[in-house]
Amino acid sequence: MHSPSPRSLVDLPIRRLNRGDLIPCADLCEDRGWPRDERRWGLLLSAGTGYGIDAPDGKGLAATCLTMPYGSDFTAVGMLLVAERYARRGLARRLMRYVMETVGDIPLALYATEEGRPLYEDLGFSAVGRAERVGGRFEAGGPDDAPSDTASPAHSSPALPPSSVTTRPAAADDLQAMIRLDLPAFGADRTHLLARLPAFSDRLQVAEAHGELVGYAALWPSGHAEVVGPLIARDTATAQALVAALAASTDRPLRAEVDARHKELLGWMAEHGLEPLSGTTVMTYGIPDLPGDAARRFAPLTVATG
Numbered sequence: 001m002h003s004p005s006p007r008s009l010v011d012l013p014i015r016r017l018n019r020g021d022l023i024p025c026a027d028l029c030e031d032r033g034w035p036r037d038e039r040r041w042g043l044l045l046s047a048g049t050g051y052g053i054d055a056p057d058g059k060g061l062a063a064t065c066l067t068m069p070y071g072s073d074f075t076a077v078g079m080l081l082v083a084e085r086y087a088r089r090g091l092a093r094r095l096m097r098y099v100m101e102t103v104g105d106i107p108l109a110l111y112a113t114e115e116g117r118p119l120y121e122d123l124g125f126s127a128v129g130r131a132e133r134v135g136g137r138f139e140a141g142g143p144d145d146a147p148s149d150t151a152s153p154a155h156s157s158p159a160l161p162p163s164s165v166t167t168r169p170a171a172a173d174d175l176q177a178m179i180r181l182d183l184p185a186f187g188a189d190r191t192h193l194l195a196r197l198p199a200f201s202d203r204l205q206v207a208e209a210h211g212e213l214v215g216y217a218a219l220w221p222s223g224h225a226e227v228v229g230p231l232i233a234r235d236t237a238t239a240q241a242l243v244a245a246l247a248a249s250t251d252r253p254l255r256a257e258v259d260a261r262h263k264e265l266l267g268w269m270a271e272h273g274l275e276p277l278s279g280t281t282v283m284t285y286g287i288p289d290l291p292g293d294a295a296r297r298f299a300p301l302t303v304a305t306g
Contacts, residue, residue, distance in 0.1 A: 017050030035223030070188035078304025107286030138247035187292025
């Protein structure tokens with residue numbers, strides 16, 4: 001049996017993905033050398049909309065794409081994956097054109113790999129920023145480096161600037177304060193994602209100063225590592241306190257996608273054993289930049305969610 005020609009491949013129907021597609025989606029990630037991450041796919045398909053093309057050989061999915069809506073502000077695009085055996089035959093372009101037509105006039109944003117960037121540029125996306133992926137085993141600088149749930153200025157280590165910030169595990173009644181903090185930082189309402197964080201994450205940590213919530217971060221599993229994200233904080237010291245607290249809660253390596261503008265945080269992470277792994281280009285279509293306040297937006301939940 002001959003494999004389909006490029007022309008017939010791009011004529012294959014596109015369909016909506018559902019939770020029954022979790023295993024094929026994970027298989028496709030594995031095919032491209034990514035962690036399987038059924039848990040992440042479960043979150044993405046419940047909070048967003050997945051599109052897929054079934055493989056003509058009957059073996060799972062040939063391609064996927066995920067959109068995460070934020071009302072009329074923008075839609076994030078991610079998980080644009082094509083099975084290795086069907087690569088470079090027009091499926092990625094086909095899916096992206098379909099998504100752009102489906103979304104209509106709503107602006108788009110995505111994180112592009114070096115391999116994917118030429119396609120997005122060709123479709124009219126513009127580069128507006130960069131994210132640096134860092135990873136490794138977090139090395140605490142001393143016994144007091146990771147703030148405990150009762151951290152205080154008196155117990156700050158040299159690695160963390162003295163401040164009035166304390167961190168603790170999030171409680172159920174923190175969600176509304178998290179949403180209020182998140183909205184101006186992210187620039188769009190993502191209640192539909194934040195409400196899923198307690199069940200999705202292994203650890204959800206909040207930072208407080210003088211009784212006010214000033215930051216939050218989640219830790220969730222991906223392959224052999226734990227991902228830090230989202231990471232929203234009023235300043236770098238708060239972000240550091242949250243990362244250190246999350247790191248202290250796991251024995252696994254950490255990974256994070258940090259906005260490249262946060263050089264101070266990236267430098268601090270490097271000092272603590274998190275090395276550069278790769279980078280992505282933040283790109284938009286229909287808006288000049290991501291909304292929100294980049295000074296408080298340190299890391300996304302995952303690049304697929306914007």
